[in-house]
Every structure is written in C-alpha cells, then in structure tokens.
Amino acid sequence: MENKHFIRTIIENDLKSGKHERPITRFPPEPNGFLHLGHARAIIMNHNLAKDYRGTFNLRFDDTNPLTEDALFVEGMKEDIAWLGCHWDNLFFASDYFEEMYERAMVLVKKGKAYVCDLSAEDIKATRGDLTTPGTDSPYRDRRVEENIRLFEAMRAGAFEDGACVLRAKIDMASPNMNMRDPVIYRIQHSSHHNTKDAWCIYPMYDFAHPLEDAIEGITHSLCTLEFEDHRPIYDWYVEHCEMPKVPRQIEFGKLIIAHQVTGKRFIRQLVEAGVVDGWDDPRLITLSGLRRRGVPPEAIHRFVQALGLPKTEGETDVEMFNEYVRDVMHATAPRIHAVLDPLKVVITNYEGDVETVMNAPFHKDDETFGARPVHFGRELYIERSDFLPDKPDKHWKRLSLGLEVRLMHAYFIRAESFDTDDRGQVETVYCTYDKRTKSGSGFKERKPNGTIHFLEATSAKTATFHLFENLVDPDKDDSLPLEARLNPHSKQAFSGFVEAGVPFEEGDAFQFTRNGYFAVDRDASEDRPVFNRVVALKSSFKAPGRKKRT
Ligand code: ATP
Numbered sequence: 001m002e003n004k005h006f007i008r009t010i011i012e013n014d015l016k017s018g019k020h021e022r023p024i025t026r027f028p029p030e031p032n033g034f035l036h037l038g039h040a041r042a043i044i045m046n047h048n049l050a051k052d053y054r055g056t057f058n059l060r061f062d063d064t065n066p067l068t069e070d071a072l073f074v075e076g077m078k079e080d081i082a083w084l085g086c087h088w089d090n091l092f093f094a095s096d097y098f099e100e101m102y103e104r105a106m107v108l109v110k111k112g113k114a115y116v117c118d119l120s121a122e123d124i125k126a127t128r129g130d131l132t133t134p135g136t137d138s139p140y141r142d143r144r145v146e147e148n149i150r151l152f153e154a155m156r157a158g159a160f161e162d163g164a165c166v167l168r169a170k171i172d173m174a175s176p177n178m179n180m181r182d183p184v185i186y187r188i189q190h191s192s193h194h195n196t197k198d199a200w201c202i203y204p205m206y207d208f209a210h211p212l213e214d215a216i217e218g219i220t221h222s223l224c225t226l227e228f229e230d231h232r233p234i235y236d237w238y239v240e241h242c243e244m245p246k247v248p249r250q251i252e253f254g255k256l257i258i259a260h261q262v263t264g265k266r267f268i269r270q271l272v273e274a275g276v277v278d279g280w281d282d283p284r285l286i287t288l289s290g291l292r293r294r295g296v297p298p299e300a301i302h303r304f305v306q307a308l309g310l311p312k313t314e315g316e317t318d319v320e321m322f323n324e325y326v327r328d329v330m331h332a333t334a335p336r337i338h339a340v341l342d343p344l345k346v347v348i349t350n351y352e353g354d355v356e357t358v359m360n361a362p363f364h365k366d367d368e369t370f371g372a373r374p375v376h377f378g379r380e381l382y383i384e385r386s387d388f389l390p391d392k393p394d395k396h397w398k399r400l401s402l403g404l405e406v407r408l409m410h411a412y413f414i415r416a417e418s419f420d421t422d423d424r425g426q427v428e429t430v431y432c433t434y435d436k437r438t439k440s441g442s443g444f445k446e447r448k449p450n451g452t453i454h455f456l457e458a459t460s461a462k463t464a465t466f467h468l469f470e471n472l473v474d475p476d477k478d479d480s481l482p483l484e485a486r487l488n489p490h491s492k493q494a495f496s497g498f499v500e501a502g503v504p505f506e507e508g509d510a511f512q513f514t515r516n517g518y519f520a521v522d523r524d525a526s527e528d529r530p531v532f533n534r535v536v537a538l539k540s541s542f543k544a545p546g547r548k549k550r551t
C-alpha cells in the first residue's frame, strides 16, 4: 500500500551493512498546540519504519520552551497519536534530559568550544552578518575557560536576570552557514516549566537540545522536515563535540501541506483564540482532534499518508485527494440509511390506513452482513426540500414537480398534484397521490418515473441536527491576503431535519445518508436528538490514479 520511499532504502542499507541492528525512530512534537494532518505524516512514517524493521518507536515531547508549552497539549497529543493507532514503545520528555544537556554543554565550555556572551539578543542578531557578509566576533568570545565555567554555573544558579547573557557555541562567525555562526546554546528564562517546574532558569535552544535528545535515546534515523536541512551541520557538530556516545543521523523529508487548509499550530491557535472556530477540535480544522470529531476514520489517514509516501520535496496536496481515502474507508464500513436534512412535508392524499412496512431494506448493498431494517410508508412523509420544484421544470429536472411522478426509494411512485405555501411564499406541504401497483420490487415496468428520491415516513422519523462544512478558507481568495480576510463565511451550516428511527446513534458512529454523504455522530448528540457531522460528501471530481470506481 505504501509507496516505497528513500528512507526505507537508507534503513535497509544500514541494516545490511551492520551499521545498525534495528532502527530506533521517534516523533518529537513540541507540546504547544494540537497535532494536525501534516504531523500524521511524521507520526505514521516513524511508527511504521520502526514496526516494519522490528525497531523501536519513541514518542518524545520536545519540551524545552516553558513559555509556550502546557501539560494539556501533552495529553491532547497522546490521545491523538493513540487514536491513529501508532503505539509508542517509549514515552520520553526532553526536559528529563536537562541535567545531561547541561553537563554536555559544560563539556563544550571546558573544551573552549562554548562561551558566555553578554551581548543582548539584538546585538547578537546585528553581529551575525548575512548571507553575503560574515558576522563579527563577540567581544566575549575569548573569555577564558575558567571564567566561562564560573559564569555558566552562575547562569544555572540563577545569578542573572532573563536576557543578561547566553551560552554560545564557539564555531565560526564567517561560516557560509548562518547556523554555524556561534549559535546560542542556553538562554536564561525564569519561568516555571510544566514538567521540571522551577528546577531550571536556563533552557537549551532547539538546535542544541534536539540532537542531544536523539543521541541520548540512541535514535538511529532522525527524520525531520526540509527546513532543517541547513541545520544538519550544527546537529552533527553538537553530537560530535558534546562527545555523545551514539551518533544519530538526521534525514530530511518534505512537509505534508494541504492546499487551502490552515496548518501550523501558530495559525490554528490564532483561529481558536479569535473564536473563529469552536476550539482545537472544530470539525473544520485538519487537526487530528478536529478530524476525529468530524468522524474521519483513522484508517483513511493511514492510507492517504502511505499513498503519498515520503517525498524529498514539498508540494501542496489537494484536500480532495484526502477525501477520496475517507470515502473509500467509509464506503466499506458505514451502514446506509436515510436522513432528510432540509425537510418538506408530503401528504399522500389517496393513502388510507395505518403506517405500513414496505420492505426490509439492507444497510449496505454490497455487504449483507450489515443486515437490514424495515422501511415505513404512510400518509405523511418528508422529502428533501430541494427535491421538489414548485415552478415549471425544464426537461433536465429529474425529481418531483407538479404533474411529475418520481419513485420513492424502497416504496412507491408518487405524483405531485398541488402544494401549499406559508406567509413567506415558501412551499409548506406538497400533496401527492401514490400508485399501489408501483411498489418497489413488484416488477412494475409500465411507466418510467422522473427520477428516484429518498424519503422518511413522518411518524417514525427522529428529529436530528446536521452540520455541513465547507472549506474554512475560501480557496478563491488571494493567498497573499491575511487569514482573517480569506475565511469562508459559509464554512459551517446547521440543518434541522429527520433521520430513520430504530437505529442506535453512539458518538463517533458513521453512516452513509442516502444521497447526502457520509456522516458521523457528534459528541453533542443527546438521546432524543442526535447531531451529525458530515464527514465528506458522496462524490468529488478527484480521481486517484489506479483506483477502482465505487458503486
Ligand atoms: P507547526 O508549525 O504546525 O507547529 P512544527 O513543525 O512546529 O509544526 P513540531 O511539534 O515541532 O511542530 O513537530 C513535530 C514533528 O512533526 C517534527 O518532526 C516535524 O518535522 C513534523 N512535522 C510538522 N509539520 C509537519 C508537516 N506539515 N508534514 C510532515 N511533518 C511535519
């Protein structure tokens, strides 16, 4: 199912050459928000590589920035990864290595490869130079080792205020790679940390912490996204000069980017904080919690991620490609029932007597193990408002209108005879007649109906709320506009309608509602009024290469 990718080749060669006995991979999120579909690429790939080559997969929280991180996000991320079914062999926190990181930084200090620098953050930036100009050496660069040891110890002990000084690596201020121009290793930050509380007032920078975390855990193949390619020399420099016993290898791959979707925790956070969406798990977001709430099966995420493989380049993927995998999975797993989202009442004027059961309709037409349920018919029914046209239709109209006859799915042909309107001129009730001889399955062939529509018998239908979603961002708006100006005002619509009664609706349960799409039960549902989120519509124009047509 997976497109074989270059990292598999690297791992296979490393196993063959005896460089490694088995791979150790990790997913290293920073707990500063919730995970999204892009992260799923990194999670699934790291997880599967470890699994397929009998290795180990670590979940490691890269929690080195007390200002943005929170235990709440740790829990949320664990829940999302578990939901994906990517079970981790070990759970680690980078903050558990703070002591070792400090000692490794001290190794650099003692070797004269790191120094305490009193320049302000602005001055450090101003003296870094740029791509065409070398940087200039800090006046503190040649501090003696003993002085650096004393100052670094004092930094740790809390002798200085935030920003008073930093520990920097002593590499090369003229390096063509800006990341090698004496990067900062430790900063002073008097803040409480979600894990270590007030034990530390200095915190390691990402570029220093990350390779050490990998090396401490014995990670063999450290996968990261392409923007870290320029950081690989500094990654290797720290592993080497901190004298880490194990040497991980950083390998970059392309980010998964979904066109016209809000990704990046920073941007999602903006929407959450501005109240544009109802929290991190709003079904319009492609956060994993949002996808879960919407009702997307995790299997669809796996298939999608695996089909894309691990490209070395970054490119946008259309959300419709993802939706096709969602349909594929739900096609096989979701029972099919009827729901009328935007109901219009129909009265069958020539129907006498009680409600009848017209047939036992299967829950899935390709899979009889789903079983069947009774379909009711009676004098009062609901159809979709959009299935009746009060005006004279043209020849392309294949649904109900005055004088036209349609088949009610699983039941009879009905003909519209007249209709009522309310004070606003909206159609209120359509009066129809039915023909007893046309019962579904009766073999009646004398007339051809003007299309087939679904319906619900009114007394047995259950009221329900339906949420339909569109893209949160309007794909037709210019990408250069700020996010607020690109939002689609119709991204969420709620309908009050009806669904078949007699079927239990538990949170997360998925259904195909005939002609309306795939839906799942939202957690807000109550027993007498379920709420459904549309996961995906039934059809799209997108064709994945080599996929079979569904029925
Ligand atoms: P964001 O910008 O959304 O906050 P991030 O890269 O800052 O993402 P981290 O928590 O640092 O988030 O990322 C954890 C891991 O997920 C990293 O190894 C990163 O490379 C990977 N990752 C993040 N975004 C994507 C993406 N769009 N596609 C694939 N992998 C990703």
Ligand code: MG
Binding pocket: 030
């Ligand atoms: Mg980040």
